[in-house]
Amino acid sequence: MGEQSKKVAVIYKSKYGSTKQYAQWIARRVQGDLLENFRVKVDDLQDYDTIVLGGSLHAVGIKGVELITDNFRELKNKQIIVFAVGCSPVTEEAINHIINHNFTEEIKERINFFYLRGAFNYKKLNLIDKLLMLALKFKIKMQKKGELDEDTKALLDSYDNPVDFTDEEAIAPIIESINK
Template sequence: MKTIIIYKSKTGFVKKYAEWIAKDLLADIYEVSKVNVNTLTKYDAVIYGGSLHAVGINGVKFITRNIDKLMGKRVVVFASGASPSSEKVIKEVITRNFTSDQQKHIKFFYLQGGFNYNKLSSFDKVLMTLLKWNIKNKKKKKKELTSDEIGMLEVLDKPADFTRKSNIDEIVNYVNS
């Protein structure tokens, strides 16, 4: 099966996963800005990877806007974020990023990535600083923090990499099945 991997990575975790998947599937790999929808016509399987930000998949509109041109192909989208996988979050990501029709044609996977404040854009650093202040303020008021908020406080000041090559196994098996 001729496969292409397309990705958009802000801090490198999605790129790492995309490279591992491409190697295992002997697939072509491109950063999303280097391809257009016509590039995809010669492939049987299209895999898109993007980082997760507030349950939105970075750059996934490249796939969703062109889903009609991908009919008959195996379409996979994966997202990577710092939080551990949870069924609740995965359902929220799917419903926020894909219409019910798109969900019939797109197989979604979540791969835990990591967080590195130093690799963020200036705008994203401002947003993360505001989030940190918000969480610390909540903690100061003795309000209960969610596990995601506790985790974010832990990784905001030091890089964390939760990527594991074995995390791609489900995607590779799905494409090869």
């Protein structure tokens, strides 16, 4: 929170607002420039020392991550931090699955990755997302009640009762990473 000598770009691609909220908190804490992903080109990032990219998760894919993966050669000499936002609990297995799905070995070695929990409000989803989530709900309901863990039960409950896991304190490790 003290003097920030690095020039930091905090880029986000948010579908329902949680990723944008985290990006705003991060940019404010490090006095970085807050940029929407669809407006950013790799040439715009050349004057930055640190690139922080946040994207919501969609079927394990990080929205907007192509800005990093498609332009890694031009960005590899910069500090790169990527965070993904989803509703699933933070587990090592989930984090590894996301990393392996989104990044090559070369990129994995050069970035710092973080997973943050967002919000879920079924009523605010667009039609396609509602249909996908209904399919998931149906699949879950096909399981026997005794086979459902607490996280799965909570997910089912969230269809009727919106949840919001966003927490400004969750960005602390990202801020530490930026300031290294």
